[in-house]
Amino acid sequence: MTTSTTSSAIELLQRHSLATLVQEMLERSIVSGEFAPGEKLNEVEVSTRLNVSRGPLREAFRALEQAGLLKTEKNRGVTVRALSLREAEEIYEVRAMLDESVARSLANRMTPETLATLKGIITSMKAAKKDHDLTRYTALNVQLHDAMVTGVGNQHLIETYRHLVRQLGLLRQAAIESEKSALATSVTEHEKIVNALAKGDAESAVALVREHVAHGLARMRRAHEHWAASAGNGGNTGNT
């Protein structure tokens, strides 16, 4: 009965070093919000909490810094990266560029499998909307865009895209908050996009994506303003 768990444990130990495991662990903690943006990460504290030495932890820190999730200041330590609205807008713009290109590309090389996946997600979104399940809808939203990107069949495009999405996840509060207002119109927007892709109508798809992205950006701005005003937190404002 322990064979399966043992073999997986062996696999785990063979593939992952401690630094890798710590990196994944920290990444989960950051994107889940357990570590809030701006929060200081003390080396001895985190290392003792994970039963790991400082060496692998520092290696994980460097990887996550390069990934844009942490920020280190020499002799000051590392903190969870806090995105300013300007930074978020910039990242969002880059993502929008890729979204447009993805739509144009996908409209020409749509496969039945990808289309089925997309339509399945749309169906789930409708269900989530009916249930007012915001968490599930947010996850499906990410899934839909990720599925479109995946549909292009370019592994590095996926990596680049996820790199951006991961960073935008640092604005999780604003992002989730913004979904509340999005739930009403967003489903139909997504459905229109998928339909255009299914027809192979690249230009319509691109136009719809452009509009959809603009709405998303506006929602993000409003949510950020609302959040900044209500929380009165100055740590996220226009710092370079």
Added chain:
Amino acid sequence: MTTSTTSSAIELLQRHSLATLVQEMLERSIVSGEFAPGEKLNEVEVSTRLNVSRGPLREAFRALEQAGLLKTEKNRGVTVRALSLREAEEIYEVRAMLDESVARSLANRMTPETLATLKGIITSMKAAKKDHDLTRYTALNVQLHDAMVTGVGNQHLIETYRHLVRQLGLLRQAAIESEKSALATSVTEHEKIVNALAKGDAESAVALVREHVAHGLARMRRAHEHWAASAGNGGNTGNT
């Protein structure tokens, strides 16, 4: 006379940790080709050569791995990342997506400063072409595209773009080789693009960029085939 050098040295020590310096050092060595793709990097060897302990070196390794320049296998060590043609094509496609969006965006928000920079580079390119200075032309080619990206005024777009270009630099042999055949037509292509941008003609600029990128991709393919055939090197072929 030592004040300026001393102050810069102080700045250097205040801003950069050893790991950061090692990272920059290694990155230069990689992009310059001093460390060839596929080459093994022994930790003690490199660390002794740089008069640095293994700790900071490993931190630099992790950062460069995340940046896509190194590849680590547990208990096997790190090697300079070797791009397969398929990977290079994928990265190139992503870069092409951004190039198109950059052209569309830049055509609408072109500033006199950016335009002057672009035209200056074009002028230098013509001079380099006349002198048959391939090295200089290659550098100018990178500069031109970088200047266009910079012209959009989005810092994260610049980062994302350079991230891709840096990785494509791992195919340096093929890239430089391909410039030989590019020198003839590439200058006029670039000039047409800049002219379209200057006129604010977004659609023409996008179309020209698309064509230009397609030519570049074709050159990269030919150069890679030629290089692979002449070198008989099997280490770069379709490995995952």
Added chain:
DNA sequence: GTGTTGACGATTGTTGACAATAGACAAGCT
């Protein structure tokens, strides 16, 4: 009272040593 200076504590930066693993090589068995 205000500003400066010095020492202290906490935290990060760096190093060298120890443990564990993979690959090579040779000895032994079939």
Added chain:
DNA sequence: AGCTTGTCTATTGTCAACAATCGTCAACAC
């Protein structure tokens, strides 16, 4: 001969201690 197995070495993974730096805070001079 071919295959297995045991050992051995080089290299990586991990750790704990040392050194350097920053922020704090109290003592002191003015």
